[in-house]
Amino acid sequence: MNKEQLFEQIQKKKSFLCIGLDPVLDKLPKHLLKYNDPILEFNKQLIDATYDLCIAYKPNTAFYESRGVKGWETLVNTWKHIPKDVFTIADAKRGDIGNTSAMYAEAFFNEESSQMSFDSITVAPYMGKDSVSPFLEHPNKWVILLALTSNEGSQDFQIKQSDDQKLYEQVLTTSQKWANSEQMMYVVGATKPEEFQNIRRLVPDHFLLVPGIGAQGGSLSAVCQNGLNSRCGLLVNSARNIIYAGNGLDFAEKAREEALVLQQEMEQILIASKLI
Amino acid sequence: MNKEQLFEQIQKKKSFLCIGLDPVLDKLPKHLLKYNDPILEFNKQLIDATYDLCIAYKPNTAFYESRGVKGWETLVNTWKHIPKDVFTIADAKRGDIGNTSAMYAEAFFNEESSQMSFDSITVAPYMGKDSVSPFLEHPNKWVILLALTSNEGSQDFQIKQSDDQKLYEQVLTTSQKWANSEQMMYVVGATKPEEFQNIRRLVPDHFLLVPGIGAQGGSLSAVCQNGLNSRCGLLVNSARNIIYAGNGLDFAEKAREEALVLQQEMEQILIASKLI
Structure with a gap:
């Protein structure tokens, strides 16, 4: 999917x-444990319930690798279940x-x-260009390169x-080559909204993947205030608040409700910014 | 395995x-392709032929992940085959x-x-302490933390x-907390032997994992000149030069010969440094 298709x-x-x-297996609704692969079933139901409200899914590979071979199988089958017109992000933080x-x-x-x-x-x-x-x-x-992350x-x-630039600013500047x-x-x-103005000065045209909304404490409106560009330029991630919104038979419905709240907030922001 | 056991x-x-x-599957001796898992067979024969000459094995996870679920199975079974008195390194370069x-x-x-x-x-x-x-x-x-890597x-x-220290020096200093x-x-x-004196000033007691000998151009003697400490303090890695030393039925024997050359060079260095 190219940049224009993503904006579309x-x-x-x-x-x-x-x-x-x-x-995480321990946090799944109990009725899913009867399935051969409870995590896959959890993901499938979540995807089916939310794919019209979101433009990307981001499985973090750690959560699959922690379960060894069977976790890797779940990751493959989760990827296969995501509709092809939804952008997919392997949150793997690799580099060698x-x-x-x-x-x-x-x-x-x-x-x-x-x-x-x-x-x-x-x-x-950290290991640079090659x-x-x-x-x-x-x-x-x-490639979605780590610049300024949401953690402590x-x-x-x-x-x-260094040389009048912070390390994350050097990453933004150098990697554009x-x-x-x-x-x-x-x-x-999203936990660093005060930095977005500066970041947009360095990378005006790039999409930014923004984790940290919700459980980590970031605010959507604060991020959008300086983060939006003429192609939206933001993919705002939410995980725990959505996927664990419910814990019963209706967990996917509850997840949809949470996703819908964010989608509707985003719709208002897109309208106010004349992007739709 | 603790530090003293590693030195023993x-x-x-x-x-x-x-x-x-x-x-890499393409580089394996052709006769191994008849096995159900040729890469596992390759690794097993290599381990059997070399484990008395080396103190650590370091599978790089990328080479297994590239083959999906079956690659992850190979990684698990390779780990299982390594004798328990040999130090094992998951070269995964994770962090989140x-x-x-x-x-x-x-x-x-x-x-x-x-x-x-x-x-x-x-x-x-890059993502710091947590x-x-x-x-x-x-x-x-x-944890084996990336400091100064061997690549361009x-x-x-x-x-x-920054603050009178290079980034990799800050990593060495800060992470000691x-x-x-x-x-x-x-x-x-190993491609930066001139930095070892400085590095030993910052981390006199730590073990250093040193890739870059052989195919990448680093020299063992140059590394040891300033890298050794009172507990040896070095794990020097070689991959391609050993594992692809031969390409026939005797590939494991050829790999042993290459490993033996390095082991004997290391033995002389350990004797000269009064570590054995």
Whole structure:
């Protein structure tokens, strides 16, 4: 899916919601435990109940890997269940030397090799250009590079100042030499809304993947105030608030209700910003 | 395995060799293709032929993930085949917000959850303390934090200067507040031997995992000149030069010959340094 198609989906669904599929077995509604793969069933019902309200799904690979081979099977089957017109993000935070990143790209982008082909993958920038480039060799695929993350540890290194720029600003500036806004996005946490004005100065045209709404404390309106651009430019993620909205037979319905609240808030923002 | 036990293994085997198990199906000896899992057979024969010469095995997870579910099965079964007195490194370069890193720790440290329990995992430092801490909550397990990597892209951010320290030096300094040399190691590429004196000033007691010998151009003697400490303090990795030393029926024998050359060089270095 290219940038214009992504914007078309945003206009069509009146939403820039991304749903994080980060399920933990202990937190699932009990009636799902009778299924052969309860987490897959949980994801499928969530996807069926919400895909018209969101434009992206973001499974975090850690939640699948923690269950070993069977977790990886769940990840593959979850990816297969997502409708093809919904943008998919492998939240994997990979990154290694060139020939190794090329293998990670096979893992998440090459269906023939791994049975999965996500539209995008999150990548850590610490190892620099050759840790990112192999992902960009796959046409129509995106790298979503960590810039300023939503967690407390983001203060340890990401804001260190060097040559008049913080580290995350250097990541934004330097990585624009590697790919343009048609193939690169950035992770910017919703917990740092005061930074969005500055970030938009550095990357006016790029999409930003924004985690941290809800459970982590970020505010949607604060993010949008300075984060929106002429193609919306935001994918705002919510996970726990939606996927665990209910815990009974109607869990998917409850999840839909939560997603709907966010979608409707987003619709008002898109209208007010003349994007729809 | 704790630090003293690791040093005992080094003294016993007269080696500080780590073998990278990074197999690609296309490069395997053709006679292995008849096996149900050719990569597993390749790894098993390599391990059987070399485990008395090395003190660690380091499968890079990318090479397994690239093959999807069956690759993950190979990783599990490879881990199971490694003798328990050999140190194991999941070269996964993970790192995410706290609750997600906790899931990665389950994936690589908790056998009950994932059928694997490596001694250690490589972790990227970009997201800071809470992306690292969950791994440290597992007793007798190690974090191997990326500091100065062996690839060209290491020059993009790792050497940026701030507050009189390069970024990788800040990683070395700051992370010592999170864990001591009994639970933390650092990745330092063999392609930067001139940096080892400086690195040892900052982390005199820690083990360093050193990739980049061989195919990437690093020199063992240059690394050892300033890298050794009173407990050896080095795990030097070699992958392609060993695992692809031969391509026939005798591939494992050829791999052993290559490993033996390095082990004997290491033995001389350990003797000269009065460590054995």
